[in-house]
Structure formats: C-alpha cells, structure tokens
Amino acid sequence: GDSTTTSAPTSTAAANGGLEKTEIKVVGLPAIDTAALYVAIDQKLFEKEGLKVTPQIVQSSPEAIPMLLNGEIDAMFGNYVSMFQAHDQGALKLRILAEGSRAAPDSLSVMALPDSPIRSAKDLEGKTINVNVLHNFQELALTQVLKANNVDPKKIKYVQVTFQNIMPAWQKGQIDAAYLGEPMVTAATSQMGARKILDPASGPAAEFPISGYVSTQEWYEKNPNTAAAFQRALHAAAKMMESNRELVVDVLPNFTQIEKATAATVTFPYFSSSDNPVRLQRVADWMVEAGWLGKDIDVASLMSPTTSG
Amino acid sequence: MTRLGGALLRWPLLIVLVILWEVATRAAGSAFFPPPSTIVTRMHALWFSGPPGRLFLTDQAVADILPSLGRMAGGLAGGATAGILLGLALGLSSRAYDYLDGVLQFLRAIPPPALVTVFLVVFGFGMRMQLAFIMFSIIWPVLLNTADGARAVEPLYLETGRAFRLSRRERVLRIVLPAALPKVFAGLRLALSLSLIVTVFAELLPGTTNGIGFQLTVAYSMFNLPAMWAGIVLLGVLGYLLNEVFLVVERRVLGWHHARETAGA
Amino acid sequence: MTGALAFAALVEIAGRAGLAEFLPPASEILQRAAALLFDEGFRAHAGTSVLAWAIGLAVAALVAVPLGVLFGSVPVIDAATRAIVEFLRPIPSVALIPLVALLIGTGLQLRVTLVIYAAVWPILYNTMYGLRGVDPVARESLRSYGFGRLSVLWWVSLPSAAPFIMTGFRLATGVALILTVSTEIVAGRGEGIGVFIYFAGIAVPARMDDILAGVVWVGLFGVVVNALLVAAERRLFRWHHTRVGGGS
Amino acid sequence: MLEIENLTHIYGGGGPSAHHAIDQLNLSVAEGELLCIVGPSGCGKSTLLRSIAGLITPTGGRIKVDGELVRQTPDNLAVVFQDYSRSLFPWMSVADNVALPLRRKNMDKKRRREAAAEALESVGLSGAGRKYPFQLSGGMQQRVAIARALAYRPTLMLMDEPFGSVDAQTREDLEDLVLKVRGHHKMTIVLITHDIDESVYVGDRVVVLSKAPAHVVADLQVDLPSPRDQINTREHPDFVHLRAEVGRLVRGQPVAH
Amino acid sequence: MLEIENLTHIYGGGGPSAHHAIDQLNLSVAEGELLCIVGPSGCGKSTLLRSIAGLITPTGGRIKVDGELVRQTPDNLAVVFQDYSRSLFPWMSVADNVALPLRRKNMDKKRRREAAAEALESVGLSGAGRKYPFQLSGGMQQRVAIARALAYRPTLMLMDEPFGSVDAQTREDLEDLVLKVRGHHKMTIVLITHDIDESVYVGDRVVVLSKAPAHVVADLQVDLPSPRDQINTREHPDFVHLRAEVGRLVRGQPVAH
Numbered sequence A: 001g002d003s004t005t006t007s008a009p010t011s012t013a014a015a016n017g018g019l020e021k022t023e024i025k026v027v028g029l030p031a032i033d034t035a036a037l038y039v040a041i042d043q044k045l046f047e048k049e050g051l052k053v054t055p056q057i058v059q060s061s062p063e064a065i066p067m068l069l070n071g072e073i074d075a076m077f078g079n080y081v082s083m084f085q086a087h088d089q090g091a092l093k094l095r096i097l098a099e100g101s102r103a104a105p106d107s108l109s110v111m112a113l114p115d116s117p118i119r120s121a122k123d124l125e126g127k128t129i130n131v132n133v134l135h136n137f138q139e140l141a142l143t144q145v146l147k148a149n150n151v152d153p154k155k156i157k158y159v160q161v162t163f164q165n166i167m168p169a170w171q172k173g174q175i176d177a178a179y180l181g182e183p184m185v186t187a188a189t190s191q192m193g194a195r196k197i198l199d200p201a202s203g204p205a206a207e208f209p210i211s212g213y214v215s216t217q218e219w220y221e222k223n224p225n226t227a228a229a230f231q232r233a234l235h236a237a238a239k240m241m242e243s244n245r246e247l248v249v250d251v252l253p254n255f256t257q258i259e260k261a262t263a264a265t266v267t268f269p270y271f272s273s274s275d276n277p278v279r280l281q282r283v284a285d286w287m288v289e290a291g292w293l294g295k296d297i298d299v300a301s302l303m304s305p306t307t308s309g
Numbered sequence B: 001m002t003r004l005g006g007a008l009l010r011w012p013l014l015i016v017l018v019i020l021w022e023v024a025t026r027a028a029g030s031a032f033f034p035p036p037s038t039i040v041t042r043m044h045a046l047w048f049s050g051p052p053g054r055l056f057l058t059d060q061a062v063a064d065i066l067p068s069l070g071r072m073a074g075g076l077a078g079g080a081t082a083g084i085l086l087g088l089a090l091g092l093s094s095r096a097y098d099y100l101d102g103v104l105q106f107l108r109a110i111p112p113p114a115l116v117t118v119f120l121v122v123f124g125f126g127m128r129m130q131l132a133f134i135m136f137s138i139i140w141p142v143l144l145n146t147a148d149g150a151r152a153v154e155p156l157y158l159e160t161g162r163a164f165r166l167s168r169r170e171r172v173l174r175i176v177l178p179a180a181l182p183k184v185f186a187g188l189r190l191a192l193s194l195s196l197i198v199t200v201f202a203e204l205l206p207g208t209t210n211g212i213g214f215q216l217t218v219a220y221s222m223f224n225l226p227a228m229w230a231g232i233v234l235l236g237v238l239g240y241l242l243n244e245v246f247l248v249v250e251r252r253v254l255g256w257h258h259a260r261e262t263a264g265a
Numbered sequence C: 001m002t003g004a005l006a007f008a009a010l011v012e013i014a015g016r017a018g019l020a021e022f023l024p025p026a027s028e029i030l031q032r033a034a035a036l037l038f039d040e041g042f043r044a045h046a047g048t049s050v051l052a053w054a055i056g057l058a059v060a061a062l063v064a065v066p067l068g069v070l071f072g073s074v075p076v077i078d079a080a081t082r083a084i085v086e087f088l089r090p091i092p093s094v095a096l097i098p099l100v101a102l103l104i105g106t107g108l109q110l111r112v113t114l115v116i117y118a119a120v121w122p123i124l125y126n127t128m129y130g131l132r133g134v135d136p137v138a139r140e141s142l143r144s145y146g147f148g149r150l151s152v153l154w155w156v157s158l159p160s161a162a163p164f165i166m167t168g169f170r171l172a173t174g175v176a177l178i179l180t181v182s183t184e185i186v187a188g189r190g191e192g193i194g195v196f197i198y199f200a201g202i203a204v205p206a207r208m209d210d211i212l213a214g215v216v217w218v219g220l221f222g223v224v225v226n227a228l229l230v231a232a233e234r235r236l237f238r239w240h241h242t243r244v245g246g247g248s
Numbered sequence D, E: 001m002l003e004i005e006n007l008t009h010i011y012g013g014g015g016p017s018a019h020h021a022i023d024q025l026n027l028s029v030a031e032g033e034l035l036c037i038v039g040p041s042g043c044g045k046s047t048l049l050r051s052i053a054g055l056i057t058p059t060g061g062r063i064k065v066d067g068e069l070v071r072q073t074p075d076n077l078a079v080v081f082q083d084y085s086r087s088l089f090p091w092m093s094v095a096d097n098v099a100l101p102l103r104r105k106n107m108d109k110k111r112r113r114e115a116a117a118e119a120l121e122s123v124g125l126s127g128a129g130r131k132y133p134f135q136l137s138g139g140m141q142q143r144v145a146i147a148r149a150l151a152y153r154p155t156l157m158l159m160d161e162p163f164g165s166v167d168a169q170t171r172e173d174l175e176d177l178v179l180k181v182r183g184h185h186k187m188t189i190v191l192i193t194h195d196i197d198e199s200v201y202v203g204d205r206v207v208v209l210s211k212a213p214a215h216v217v218a219d220l221q222v223d224l225p226s227p228r229d230q231i232n233t234r235e236h237p238d239f240v241h242l243r244a245e246v247g248r249l250v251r252g253q254p255v256a257h
C-alpha cells in the first residue's frame, strides 16, 4: 500500500525525535505464530526503527490483558477472537498494531487415528473434537469449513483439552478426532500415522487470520509513532520470513518448545507483511454470526494503515 | 449469643462492604470490576429467573449448579472418609506412620495441575477423574488434623479403654474418634470450602462440559466479566450456605465440646 | 522409607506395564530428576518458586494466627465477619488471577498474593479450633490469679493450642507449595517450577519425564519441609509428645 | 473482707436441664479468718468458690470482696482447684507453673524462681521443680497447685479440697503449713473439705451447707487454743465435741443428686 | 489371684531424669480378698496399680493374675483411676460412660442401660445419668467412675483413692457398698487410700508401702468381725489398735520427693 521510506537514516532520525517511547515490552505466546517478533529482534529490525523491544512469554493471551491494562507491557500478541471479545465486552479498548499470523494450508488440521472409522468431514457429525479453548478461533474457522462441506456444525461436540493432554486423550478414545495445530500436525502424522480429515484453513476459512499484535487505544494515541515503527519492523520481518524459512527455524527454540530438527519439518502459518482490514473483518463478522459478539465491530477503525513498504 | 443477636451482628458489616464496593466500582468504571448490582442482575438473569415451580432456577442453573454440587459432595464425602481413616491409621499406628507418612507428605506437596495428564491417563475424562482430583486435593486437611487429634488423645482416656478391655475397634470408634472429633471438624471445615474451590479446578479439566467452574472459565475466556463475577459470587454464596449447614451439624455433634468450654463462664 | 520404595516400585511397574504409555517409569523420572539438579536453569526456576512460597507462607502465618486468635476468642468479631470470611473462602484463586494481576501486577507479587490467600485458611482455622479445645480449668486457674484476657491467651491458650496451630502451619506449607506451582503453571511469567512444568507440557511430544521430575522435586521439597517442621514440633512441644506419646 | 448476700446460682439457664446449685446463701468472712466449708457432695461448694473468684457470674445475689462487688476476679486472690491436675499447665515445668502467677507481682525472674522453689520446698517437693506435671503422682500435683497458691501470697485464698490426694502425714503437715502461712501473711482463707476433723482443726469457723441447692445450715465458731497442734488440739474436748457436732450436721444432709 | 514378684519400675529409662518408682516389691492377694494399700504420696502406689492393670510394662519383676503373666490388661478387670475426672469421656452422657465397658459383656443395649442405671443409683446418682460429666461436681464424677467399675462386675477391681472427693457420709456409704458388692460377687479388690481408718475398716489386709522407691514395709492382717459396721467396727478395740499401728508405719515413711 501506501509506502513511506524504510531506509535506515530516516528511521534513526525518527528514533531521535519522532518516537514517543523507544523501549517497549511485548508479550508473545510460546507458539510459532509469534515468530515475527523474534525474527524482528534477531534481525535487528526493531533496532533499525530505533526501538528496543523486550519480549515476554505468557501461557495464553487473555492473561496478558491485565498486564496491558495496568501498564506492565506495551503490546501483546493475541488471537483476534479473544481480543474482539474483550473489546466487545469493554474489558479493553482494542488497537491492532500489526497483523500477525494467518492459517496456512496444513498448519491446522482435524485428524483421525489410523484405525478410526472417521474418513470424511461428514463422519465428524456427532463426534467429540478437542479445542484448546472453547468458543475460539478453532471453532470459528471449523464451523465455516464444515458448513461448506455440508456438515451440520451444531452436531460437533467440542471439549476443551489442554495442549499436553490432547495426545493421551486422543489415544485413550476420549476424543474421536483431534483438532491440531503445528507442530502437532506433523508429529501426529509421522509418529502416529494420523490421517487428515479436514483442513480448517480451507475454503471459506482459507488464510484465516489468527492473531496479531495489539495494544490499547489509549496507548496508541499516546505513542502513534512508536506504534508505526513497531508495525514497520514486524512487517519487515514477515517479509524476510516469506522467502527465508531458516530465519524462523533459527528463532523457534528461543520461545517455543520446538527443537530445530522438528522446526525444519513443520508447516508454518502465514506471517502478515501488511495489514488488511477486509480479511480481518471476516473474523468479526463470523463471531457476530456465532453470537459471540454483542454488536458489530468495524475492524478498520481499530487498525492503522500499513506504513511499511 | 442468641441467633437473633448473631444475625444482627452478621449483616451490617457485609451490607456496608457491599455498598462501599458498589460505590468504588462505579467510580472506577473498570470492566474487570463490575458493580455488585450488575453482578446480581446477571446472576438473576443467568440462574434465578426460572419458573416458580422450579424454585426460580433456570435451566442454566440446573446445568451449572447441580453438577458442581454433586461433584463437590461426592469428592468431599470420599476425601473426608479417606482422610479420617488414613488419619486415624497414621495417628494410632507407628507402623502405618512409618509406611505411609513419607509417601503421603510427598503426595501432599504435589500440585494437582501438574498431574492432570496422569489423572487423565488413569481415570479418563469426566466424573471419575474429577472426583479423584477433588478427593486428592481435599483429603489433606482432614488427614493431618485427624492424625493430630488421634495422636493427642488424653492418655487417660486410652488407658481407661484398655483397662476395660474394649476391643481395638471400639477404642478407635468410641474413644479416639470422638476425642479427635473437634480437630477432625476443623479439618472438615477447611475441606468444605476447599472442595468448592477444587470442584471449580476440576471443571477446568479436559473434557468437562458443565458446572460452575466450566461456566466461570468460559465466561472469562470470552471476557464476559459480569458472568465471571456472577460465578465468583455464586461460589461465595454457596460456600457461605454450606458453611452454615456445616456449623449446625458441628454444633450437634460437638455439643459436649462447646458446652464444656462455655460452662460456667 | 519402606513406603516410599514401595510407592516408587508401583510407579515403575505402572510405567513399564504401559498402563500408561504416557507415563515414564519411576526409574526414568528419578534419573531425570537427578539430572535436573545440575541444570542451572531448573535451579533458577526452583529458587523463584521457593522464594514466592516462603514469602507467601510467612505472611500468611503472620496474618492468620492473630486473626485466628481474634475470631477464636472474641465471638462477636467472629459473628460479624463470618459472612464475609465464609464468602471469600470458596473463591478459587484461578478466578482471581486476572483480577489480582490487574490490581497489583503479575510478577512475584501475584504468586505471593495468591499463596497468602490460600495458606491463611488452614492456619486461621486450626488456631480457632485449637483455642476452643483449651481446657477451661487451665484457663480459669490463670484467670483466678487476676491475669487478663491477653495474658491468659498468651500463657495458656496459645501454648495449649500451639501443637494444633503447628499442624495448621504444616498444612499451609503444602497448600502454599501447591498454589505457588499451580499459579505458575496457569499464569507464571519468567521463572518458577510451574513455568518449567508448563513448558515441558507444551513440547511436542510432551516431556512427561520433565513434568514428573519437576513434580518429584516439589514433592521432595514438601517432604523435607514437613520433616523439619515435625522435628521442630518434637522439640518445641516436648511436653505434648512425651505425655501423649503415640505412634509418631 | 468477704460478704455474700442472697447468693443464688442456677446452671443451664432456666432450660429443662437447669440445675439449681445455690439458693439464697448468706455468708461473711472477716479479714484474716480461716473459714472451712463442709457439705454433701454435689451441694454447690465449688460453685460457691467459683463465684467468689469471679469465674462464674451467679444468677442472683451479690458477693463483695474488700467492700467491692465481684465482677471479675478480685485482686490478690489465689485458688486451689479441686481438679488440680487440670489446673496445672502441661507445657511448663513444675517450677514454671508455680512461678507463673508471680508475673503479676513485679518480681524479677530470679526472685520469682526463688519464691517458687521456696514454695515447692514448703510442700515437700524441693526436687521436683524441673519435672513436668505429668511426671508427678496425683498427690504431688496437688501439692504443686498448693505451692502455686502459697507462692503468690494472696490476701484471699480459696482452697477446694486441697489435701484430698495426699497421705495422712503430709496432710497434717500441709494443714499446719496453711495455718502458719495464714498467721505470717494475714491471709483470709476459705477452705472446702470433706474431712470433718480437718475442718475443725484448721478452721476458725466451720460452715455447714445443705444439700443442693446449697444454703447455710450451720455456722460454727471454733474456739480452740492457738497455735493448733496435731496432737493436743485433736485431743481437746472442744475439738471432739465440735467434730461430732459438724459430723451430725453433715450427715443430716443426705447426698444430692 | 494376684501375685507380684520383685516388681521394679523405673520411669524415664535410665536417662538423667530417670525415676525409680518401685523397687523389688513382692505382694500377693488371694481370691476374694480386699487389700488396702497405704503409703506416702508419690511413693509408687498408682504405678503399682497401673502395672497390675497391664497399662505400663514394669522394668523388672513379674505380675501374675490368676496364674497368668500380665502382658496386657487381664480379663474382667476394672480400674477406678485416681484422676477420675480425666477418666470419664466428656462426649458421653454419664449413663453412657458407665455402660460403655459393658459392651465387652455380651449384653444387649437395654440390659446395659439397666445395669448402668442400677450402678449409678447405688452410688447415689440416680438422677444424673443423662447429664454430661462436666455438669457434675468433683465428688459426683468420682462416684460415676466408681459406678462404672461396679457395673462391670469385674473379678479384680483396682481402686486408686476412690473416695477422696466425697463427703464423710457418702464415703461411708460407698465403703459399705464396696464391701457389700465384694461379698455378693466374689470380687478381689485392691484399694489405695490415704485414709488410715478407711484402710482398716474396709481391708482384709493392709499393706504399707515405703517412700519411693516403693517396697512393702508391712503387711497387716485385719481380723475384724464381718460384716463390718460403721459404728461398731470403728469402736472395736482391734480397729483402734490397728489404725494406730498403720498410722505409725505410714508416718515412719516421710514423704517422697
């Protein structure tokens, strides 16, 4: 889109004058989706913008909201569904600083064990499927895909299963099919011979936006230039990552439990190198459709124009 | 103190605090701290706006509250029984103490959330896992206090029992247990509120689909803060009510203890 | 000791029998636990947890004993506050995490606050019930010498209730430990055994050996603390233990 | 020194299990006097003592000590409880038990310890100070309780069957000890006993109570020569006469239920 | 019935705080005999009783009851403890306290209750069955403990100063009660008392113990006419003689420390 210069001299000048805040704390998640933040640090992209970013990892994004509110941190990485809900409920006035990740084909997967009778999407009706958190993006996307496949989404039973318990629960037959993300998709395929039944990031939910970097409206208004610089660095990182998998593979062990060897084989999500209100609006609209939001959200009004090249 | 006097004392402080809370939360206007009036309205809408024939309980109330109470009751009964039995064994038999104490002290320190996978593998989803989880958590105050009580029985009580050659079973049942009962009740009272807490924890376990704890987490994960607060307040109210019932039972069972204590004074 | 060995053997068999293909046998867990001892990162985690535990526990004891005395000896206060206390008690700390985090931040203070909140109760209630069990004749005999309420409390009620208060404290040490680690598992930042356990859990495949090795250390810590406290009790309350004797 | 007017006490407050223990009891004790109280078992003697000590609030009547209404425990009072073994603190050594009340007396630690040792010696327990109460025999525990009261040097001493658990010889020694201490330190003493000989031997006056609810049946002046002497006094014709009289009076009050 | 050979007991096992309570004590009691034990306070009487009851394991010597070595409590034995108030269970009504040991006796509930009521009546407490021990006076509690032992109908009854807390009249009644029960039910009784008159009045034999460590100083046969009678027996010249003798022997044993 609308580009400004990203050359080093200008940024340095911004650091001297334009930035309201040069040291910021950002919370990420121990998941591949946060990789851009670490690549940006690794590649000194923040530095180029005159920013010093201290990353911090939390277990799940809702936990970081109190931190955002009481000023412990400046920005956080969170999934849109949670963030929109928080915004809708008035828990925070959301400001999206930069898009983060979108579902890539095969980065999410509904899978069945080799000897399971489940063979097609239709077989999922009446079955129990795990999700990490109920009423979140996993359900949202799958609902759309199921509908497109002529499966009644209401006939799926979702149970919330924490990460480490998915495999045991699955193998002990507590869930019929597993809704997995990377790196578990790769692991389940190679180690357990699990079969993919459905890609939740396909059809209507293709390239489904999962999470982004957010802060509060208040913070944004106080620090517009810092926010812009932050966005630029992240977009720049995403750009680099598009063409260079190794960058991601290198940083993963820093904040996830994924080892280098595994990292090399997993499917990454898409990292957004620009912000696009249109695709994000889709998430909000689906949420309204699911009854998860009290009122419509105009996503564009929460976002800034992409300032990166 | 008369019942009436007690009631007169009990409510003013609470009412004042609630009013203060209302004022403070209104002033602060934080979504995380909705005013009590909002919470109560939400509680009413969620649970207590049902038909009169059903004691005003809504379907949601039946879905949330009853399963939780059931789990709690089951876990409490099991945990308390196990706690009393093990506590007696530990307090009375040095052999049992030698064999069990180390293991029990070890288990006592273990945070149940770290063992969810183990519980899952051993018990599977659902009621069995939840009950095991609750029992495992609430057994300790009952166990330790019972053991303490059993160990500290007035020696002359025991000697009297032995002198009259009461069987071991009778000595335990008629002397040790009643003598330890005041302490057992302290443990039970702790276990009671703990069982509510742990029930909520248990309802976060994989595979749960109903209960107050489930409602509470879903509410929070969707940032429905008034609903979350409604859950918190509901727990508080339940805890208070259960405790009142508990005290009635305690006054009956430990009548001799209280009467002796206040005699003459 | 025998019991511990038997227990370990049981876990070993369970693990080996593949009762649980996700549970490693005891020998592996113990090996891993031993290895962790030399792992600097783990030691840092452990240090943070112990710190939160110790602070929380200490504050809880300092708050709970006087409160227990107050509730136990002034029925009016007990009656006036009971509704509030009993209302607060069953509120699970998980539900409080976001609220406390918002109010006071998420660092050590969050864990400490939640530990205090949970560890106060056993000490408080054992103090209350312990005071109630004091022999009235003993209290009267000091009263008859003109000692006031506070002196009677200090010289008779507290010493007499002390062993039971100590049991409450021992309970609290366990509760505090559980709360420290659990809070870390749910919402820990940076360091702590719970954080260690959490991250072991999200590895693919989950590092059950790490989780259980962490658990072993938590459990052992609990055993050691309990043993120390029991030893202290035996010394402090020698009168109690020699008189009532008992199995232990 | 001590005045009791229309004292009434009902246990269990009017309920179905109410027990009328004391009924309209009147009594007064002069300063320095040693009053013995005898009466059937369960008649209300201990209740009377507890009321004087301010440990229970009688349901009727009033008690004055030194002209002041007893609302709480009067100053400078010591009680030897009937249930002596429970009145000792098991967590303290015997010496500490005896020394503890002296904390009220502005004594430093050393003097407290000396006073305790002295009192223990006077009751024949000089070696027992470092033991714990449970390591003593019943009679020894009773003597510790007596020593505690004596060490305190009260102006009013209430003793509830204080010599019931000691042998005859010790009992006589303790009787004489109480008489001696009373003379030295101007104590007023109220002593409950079941031993009629004892009541006449140590008492300046003997009050006989009725069966429950207790009231005063007889109030006998004992005019035996002082100092009393275990052999001569007991052979004194007045002694023989009085003890027979008290015996008759007590026996006239069959036991309470 | 009861044979004690070289009984020795040392408390506190050889440590610095060890206490030598009984030393080489020999004693035997025939079936149906009523043996009284007197001795200075703290000499070791209660220790002796506890050993017979199998409640403590003496450090030396042996005790046989009915020809069998005492390892644990012998069958059909009842004890009235010196510390009666602590030997009653506060959570049980008085009647339940008395009835509890009868569970060993294959009695149904009704008969247990009757036996308890009867025993309570015999000690003058017919109305007190439904009360709790703490609602009774000291002397009443002591009588409950006696009633409990009596209701049990033991073949060997051990009584540790059982009448110390009751008034003179009640004491005499209880003495006679014990004598009567003994006659009816062929009990062997060992009774510790500090009342020398009592020991001679109720005893078939009186054993005088030395000060600690206790051993037998004298073993006196009491040959007074049966049935005993509170007035005539006490006036009997042998009674007067014996009590003087026992008194002298006890006084010859100054108090233990």
Ligand SMILES: Nc1ncnc2c1ncn2[C@@H]1O[C@H](COP(=O)(O)OP(=O)(O)OP(=O)(O)O)[C@@H](O)[C@H]1O
Residues within 6 Å of the ligand: B263, B264, D011, D012, D019, D021, D039, D040, D041, D042, D043, D044, D045, D046, D047, D048, D082, D212, D256, D257, E134, E135, E136, E137, E138, E139, E140, E165, E166, E167
């Ligand atoms: N706490 C109480 N509640 C109810 N009744 C009581 C209580 N304490 C004592 N009594 C009753 O009051 C009466 C008098 O008791 P008290 O202890 O004063 O008797 P006493 O004269 O000291 O008898 P004794 O010589 O046996 O010690 C008794 O009948 C007893 O049952």
Ligand SMILES: Nc1ncnc2c1ncn2[C@@H]1O[C@H](COP(=O)(O)OP(=O)(O)OP(=O)(O)O)[C@@H](O)[C@H]1O
Residues within 6 Å of the ligand: D134, D135, D136, D137, D138, D139, D140, D165, D166, D167, E011, E012, E019, E021, E039, E040, E041, E042, E043, E044, E045, E046, E047, E048, E082, E212, E256, E257
């Ligand atoms: N548990 C104990 N530990 C140490 N010493 C003890 C213990 N019990 C009793 N003694 C000591 O043993 C001696 C004998 O005690 P015992 O109770 O047998 O005396 P007694 O003859 O019954 O005295 P009394 O007539 O005063 O009841 C006493 O000196 C006492 O101090």
Ligand SMILES: [Mg+2]
Residues within 6 Å of the ligand: D045, D046, D047, D082, D160, E137, E138, E139
């Ligand atoms: Mg009395």
Ligand SMILES: [Mg+2]
Residues within 6 Å of the ligand: D137, D138, D139, E045, E046, E047, E082, E160
């Ligand atoms: Mg004795």
